Amino acid sequence: MSSETKDGEEKDILKATQVYKRTANLLDLCGGWILPGQENNEDLTFRTLWKQTDPAVKESQDYVYKDYTQDGKCGPAVPTSKHGLICQIREKMSYLHLYNHSEDKKFCLDLWSYNGLVRRYDLSGKDLHGPVYTDTEFSSLSVSQDGSKVVYVAEKKKEKSVSFFAEKAKPGETRGGVYDYAESWGEQLEKCCESVICVLDLDSGELTLLDTLSEVFCAKPAWCGINTVCLMGLDVTCSKHGAIYCWNRPGCLYSYNLQTNCVVKHTPERMSVYMPSPCHETGKVAFLMYGAGGPHRKYMYVCVFHGDGSGEYEIVGGSLFYGKLSPSPWIDSLHLLLVSYVGTKSVLVKLNVMSGHKENVLEGRYGTSSLDILDQVGSKVLFSVSDLNPDLDKNTRQRVGFIDLDRPDEIKEFWNRTQSDKQAISCKYTVKSYIREGREYNGILIEPGAGCLDLKTLIVFPHGGPHSMYTTSFRPDTYNLAQLGFTTLLVNYTGSLGLGADNVGLLPGNVGDMDVKDTHHAAVQESAGFQHVAVMGGSHGGFLTAHLIGQYPDFYKAAAMRNPVTDISSMVGISDIPDWCYCEAGLDYSVYHPPTPTSTDISTMLEKSPIRYIDQVKCPVLMLIGAKDLRVPPSQGVRYVRYLKSRGVTCSLKMYPEDCHPLGSVPCAGDSLIHVYLWFMKHLNLSSS
Numbered sequence: 001m002s003s004e005t006k007d008g009e010e011k012d013i014l015k016a017t018q019v020y021k022r023t024a025n026l027l028d029l030c031g032g033w034i035l036p037g038q039e040n041n042e043d044l045t046f047r048t049l050w051k052q053t054d055p056a057v058k059e060s061q062d063y064v065y066k067d068y069t070q071d072g073k074c075g076p077a078v079p080t081s082k083h084g085l086i087c088q089i090r091e092k093m094s095y096l097h098l099y100n101h102s103e104d105k106k107f108c109l110d111l112w113s114y115n116g117l118v119r120r121y122d123l124s125g126k127d128l129h130g131p132v133y134t135d136t137e138f139s140s141l142s143v144s145q146d147g148s149k150v151v152y153v154a155e156k157k158k159e160k161s162v163s164f165f166a167e168k169a170k171p172g173e174t175r176g177g178v179y180d181y182a183e184s185w186g187e188q189l190e191k192c193c194e195s196v197i198c199v200l201d202l203d204s205g206e207l208t209l210l211d212t213l214s215e216v217f218c219a220k221p222a223w224c225g226i227n228t229v230c231l232m233g234l235d236v237t238c239s240k241h242g243a244i245y246c247w248n249r250p251g252c253l254y255s256y257n258l259q260t261n262c263v264v265k266h267t268p269e270r271m272s273v274y275m276p277s278p279c280h281e282t283g284k285v286a287f288l289m290y291g292a293g294g295p296h297r298k299y300m301y302v303c304v305f306h307g308d309g310s311g312e313y314e315i316v317g318g319s320l321f322y323g324k325l326s327p328s329p330w331i332d333s334l335h336l337l338l339v340s341y342v343g344t345k346s347v348l349v350k351l352n353v354m355s356g357h358k359e360n361v362l363e364g365r366y367g368t369s370s371l372d373i374l375d376q377v378g379s380k381v382l383f384s385v386s387d388l389n390p391d392l393d394k395n396t397r398q399r400v401g402f403i404d405l406d407r408p409d410e411i412k413e414f415w416n417r418t419q420s421d422k423q424a425i426s427c428k429y430t431v432k433s434y435i436r437e438g439r440e441y442n443g444i445l446i447e448p449g450a451g452c453l454d455l456k457t458l459i460v461f462p463h464g465g466p467h468s469m470y471t472t473s474f475r476p477d478t479y480n481l482a483q484l485g486f487t488t489l490l491v492n493y494t495g496s497l498g499l500g501a502d503n504v505g506l507l508p509g510n511v512g513d514m515d516v517k518d519t520h521h522a523a524v525q526e527s528a529g530f531q532h533v534a535v536m537g538g539s540h541g542g543f544l545t546a547h548l549i550g551q552y553p554d555f556y557k558a559a560a561m562r563n564p565v566t567d568i569s570s571m572v573g574i575s576d577i578p579d580w581c582y583c584e585a586g587l588d589y590s591v592y593h594p595p596t597p598t599s600t601d602i603s604t605m606l607e608k609s610p611i612r613y614i615d616q617v618k619c620p621v622l623m624l625i626g627a628k629d630l631r632v633p634p635s636q637g638v639r640y641v642r643y644l645k646s647r648g649v650t651c652s653l654k655m656y657p658e659d660c661h662p663l664g665s666v667p668c669a670g671d672s673l674i675h676v677y678l679w680f681m682k683h684l685n686l687s688s689s
Contacts, residue, residue, distance in 0.1 A: 012681050012688050016674045019483045023476050024053040024670070026390050027064070029398040032374030032382045033088050044070055046382050046414070048374070048400055049086070055670035068400065068414045084134045090377070091147035094118065098141050098152055100131045107132045109150070109200065121200060123154075126207050129196050130155035137185070137243050138192055138219035142327070144226065145280040149201055151221045151229050156194040158182075185217075186242030186576030187630040187661050197221050197231060199258065210256055213263055218254075222285075222327070224278035224307050227258045230285045232273050233265075238591040242576030242631060245468075248272050250292035250591060253285065253305060253313070266305050266313055274300065279330040283307030286325055286336055286353070289315075293591065294583060295467040295508060298322070299501035302338070304353050317356020320501040323349070326373045331405055337361070337381060339372055341498045344431050344442055345472050346370040348383065350405065361405065368431055370473040379405040386473040388429045388446055391415055397474040426452070427482035429472070432489075436521045439506070441499060443522050444470055444490040446478045453485035455686050458530040460523045460548070460556070462491045464539030466515055466584065467504055469497040477673055484677055485688065489526050493518035493544075509586020511540075512608040516547045520555070523548075532684045536676060538562030538624075539632060539661065543610060546640065549621070550613025558683040560622040560676045563632045563661055566640040568605035572597055576630045581605060614643050620650040620683040624672045626659035652679070 027050035035045040046068040054062070063080050084099025097110040109121040123132065133139040133153040142151050161177030162169050169175055182193040197210040197218050212218045216233030217240075224230040234243075234251040243249055253267045253276055267273055267289060274288040284307050288300040299320035305313040323340040331337055331350065340349045348361040348371050362371065369387040376382070385399040394415055402412040428447045433440065448454050459481065463470050470490040478488045492498060493515045495507025507514060527533050535556045537545040542564020549559045565571060572581035582589035585605045589595060597605075606612060621644055625637045634655070641651045654675055659668045680686065 008687065008689075009678070009682070012678055013674070015688055016480075016484060016677045017670075019480055020055060020670050020674060023390075023480050023483070024055050025395070027052055027066075027394075027396040029374075029384055029396070029400070030063070031086065032384075032400065034375045034377050034380055034382050034402075035088075036090060036093060044380070044402075046400070046402060048382075049080070050396070053666055055666060057666070068402075068412075070402075070412060074394075074414060084132070085139060085141040085152075087141040087143060087150070088375075089143050089147045096141060096143065096150060098132055099134065107154070109152075111202065119202075121205060123198075123200075123207065127157070128207055128209055129157050129198060131191065133192065133195065133219075135189060135192065135244075137189060138195065138217075140220045140222060142222040142229075144223045146226070148203055149199055149223075151197060151199050151223060153195050153219060153221060154198050155191065156196045183240045185240055186244070188244050189242075190630070192243075195219060197229065197256070199229070208258075210258075211261055212256065213254075216251070216254070220276055221256075222276060222278050223280065224255065224285050224305075225283045228283070228307075229256045229258070230254065230276050230278055230305070230307075231256065232276055232287075235269070239594060241579055241591055245465075246296040246577065247274050247288075247300070248290075248292055248294055248296050248298070253287055253289075255305075255307075264311060266311055267303075272300070275325040277325040277327060277329050278307070279333065281330075282333045284330070284333070284353075286329060288321075288325065290320075293579070293589065295495075295504055296577070296580060296583075297465065297467045297497060298504050299497075302336070302351065302353075316351065316353045317358075319356065322497050322501075326376055328376050329373075331376075331379050337373065337376060337405070341469060341471065343498055344368070344444055344470060344492065346372060348373065348381075361408070362403070362411075365411075368429075368472050370471045374400070381405065388444070388472055388474060388479065389426055389449075390474060390479070392426070397476075427479060431472070432522070432526070434518070434522050434525060436518055439494050439503075439518075441494055441496065441503075441518055441522075442492050443526075444472065445526060446482055446488045446490070448482045448485055448487065452483060453688060454487075455485035455532075455688075456530050457486055457532040457534060457680065457684060457686065458523070458527055459486050459488045459680070460491065460519065460533065460535040461488050462493060462515070462519045462535075462537050462541045462544040463496070464537065464541045465497075466493075466495050466507055466511065466540040467497055469499075471498075476669075480673060481677070485686075486677075486680070487530070489523060491519045491522045493522075508583050511543070511584045512547055512610065515540075516544055516551060519544055520548060520552055523555070532557050532686075534558040534560075534680050534684065536560040536562075538564070538663070540565060542566075542632075542637075546610030546617075547613065549619050550610050550616045553616045553618045556619055558620050558622075558680050560624065560679055561637065562624045562663055562672065563626055563629050563634075564623075564637055564640070565609070565632050566636045567609045567611040569597075569602045569609065570639075571633060571636055572601075572605060574633045574635070584608070611640065611643070614640070615647065617644060617647070617649055620679070621652075622675060622679040623651065623653040624663060624675070625653065625655050626661060626663050626668075627655055627657045628660045631661040650683070 030049045032048040095112040106124040111118045160173045221231040276287040285305040290300040302316045336351045350359040374382040432443045542561035
């Protein structure tokens with residue numbers, strides 16, 4: 001390498017790290033709460049939790065609180081620590097914090113008031129269960145209506161065992177079980193094997209474990225009455241498959257009566273149930289439900305369990321919906337507030353559970369921005385607004401607002417709208433529409449803003465899933481790339497969510513063809529005026545990246561992939577989601593009787609895979625792999641690079657030993673994105689000068 005080339009690379013590294021650090025310093029919204037006044041419940045304060053990242057330090061996520069008042073004033077950022085779950089006890093104007101302490105392996109529940117720590121419950125000292133669950137899929141922290149009890153989920157206490165060769169076993173220990181295998185729920189849920197529902201009396205400190213059914217894995221418990229807990233029970237009579245990002249695992253809605261110890265199942269078997277959300281006042285429970293199996297994410301029915309003793313539920317409105325329920329979505333006994341994903345954004349929808357009528361709350365007010373719910377107390381809603389540009393005036397990635405749905409014209413916005421509109425726009429983005437073979441789909445084109453270098457290079461960036469979607473919510477990766485001079489095209493190809501329920505079902509059996517052609521069609525449409533076109537993607541987006549550089553080798557001049565699927569046929573036996581391999585290849589699969597792949601199955605999977613185009617790849621390929629990925633095994637990317645190198649294709653492989661599928665740890669996220677930037681700069685012969 002010449003000294004001139006080395007100096008140029010050092011300048012690129014310096015520029016990329018400076019841009020990344022500035023973005024990492026932007027506050028990222030983690031949660032929010034509506035706080036009643038100490039003397040007047042209408043005198044509200046709004047507390048928000050944010051995190052900042054320092055990529056130079058390994059575990060560097062610093063958390064801060066910011067409080068807002070109803071007159072729009074914002075207090076200073078106050079440092080705090082957030083590991084675990086936080087829940088508000090509105091009746092006592094206090095907080096609960098449930099967490100595992102990694103250093104001493106303790107798990108605790110802290111009760112905080114306005115005046116500080118009130119009490120710490122040492123849950124590990126009670127020796128009744130294992131570590132508490134704080135993940136996004138199974139965990140819950142729910143307070144009873146009177147504020148006296150809390151319910152949560154933990155790992156069941158494991159039976160202690162010693163070696164056959166130990167001199168003697170202590171009371172309660174068994175011999176020879178040291179290496180017993182416990183089946184988990186896969187990627188990022190390796191420690192979730194057998195759950196237990198726990199109820200803690202906050203006054204007496206008494207801890208009770210609910211005697212639930214052995215054939216279900218209990219998750220997401222919440223109070224739906226004074227002595228009743230509703231929960232999601234996943235069926236474990238079939239083998240466990242990876243659960244994170246997967247809403248299609250079979251399970252039912254259950255209720256547990258603490259007085260009678262009676263467990264009642266309320267929904268049919270072989271259905272998927274998700275996000276049970278109770279109404280304290282009526283005992284009604286809203287939840288999402290659809291048939292188990294098939295695509296991992298799909299449109300579901302909004303259902304309501306009546307909680308009136310009848311044990312009956314009903315589907316609201318009869319139409320399918322893709323979105324989410326907040327933990328407390330009930331506006332009143334007849335209305336829910338939902339987050340619905342439509343097109344390229346998320347919106348707030350008011351749903352009448354009797355008539356099924358839907359109303360888009362705040363429609364048109366925030367243009368193409370995406371909305372989310374932070375907290376809700378009846379008609380009072382604390383919400384976030386996000387788009388692909390941050391609020392540089394407030395140094396935040398998102399904005400915060402408040403609305404009382406009973407007075408919808410009186411919206412509080414805790415940012416300076418005039419200042420935000422006038423500030424330098426860091427990147428420009430446009431929502432795009434495409435039509436191919438009569439099917440409509442969309443994308444988002446993100447360009448460098450005023451004052452940014454324009455490298456005249458388009459990076460095509462299809463999403464993973466494949467049944468997921470890009471929205472206009474802030475993305476640090478595309479924001480950084482725009483700051484560095486790249487234009488990025490996010491593509492929501494056929495099969496993406498946000499395009500309608502029927503659209504999702506078009507892709508299984510057509511992966512490697514329909515999604516590839518949609519993405520390439522969009523790329524060709526947008527490529528005019530660019531000197532170079534590159535492509536990048538992760539997971540199924542990596543699958544599409546490998547397909548694109550193999551099927552259109554003269555169009556794409558450089559590529560970067562994160563944990564890509566390159567050969568479905570070799571992944572099916574070692575991934576935590578073998579059902580994905582069958583479903584997306586258009587083959588039948590049952591979690592109750594998993595099939596053994598036939599030669600025809602293997603042939604079909606191979607036919608859909610980008611590995612079949614390996615001989616046609618020309619462009620340089622950067623491969624980013626998480627060594628602990630259980631979703632897409634590292635061998636998928638490693639073997640692909642090995643094949644490319646043997647064919648003379650320029651490749652580089654980065655292996656992150658402590659990371660899994662998302663490559664989302666603090667050090668990895670920064671390192672991988674900067675490597676992508678440097679890879680494109682080098683192999684497209686670009687200059688940042």
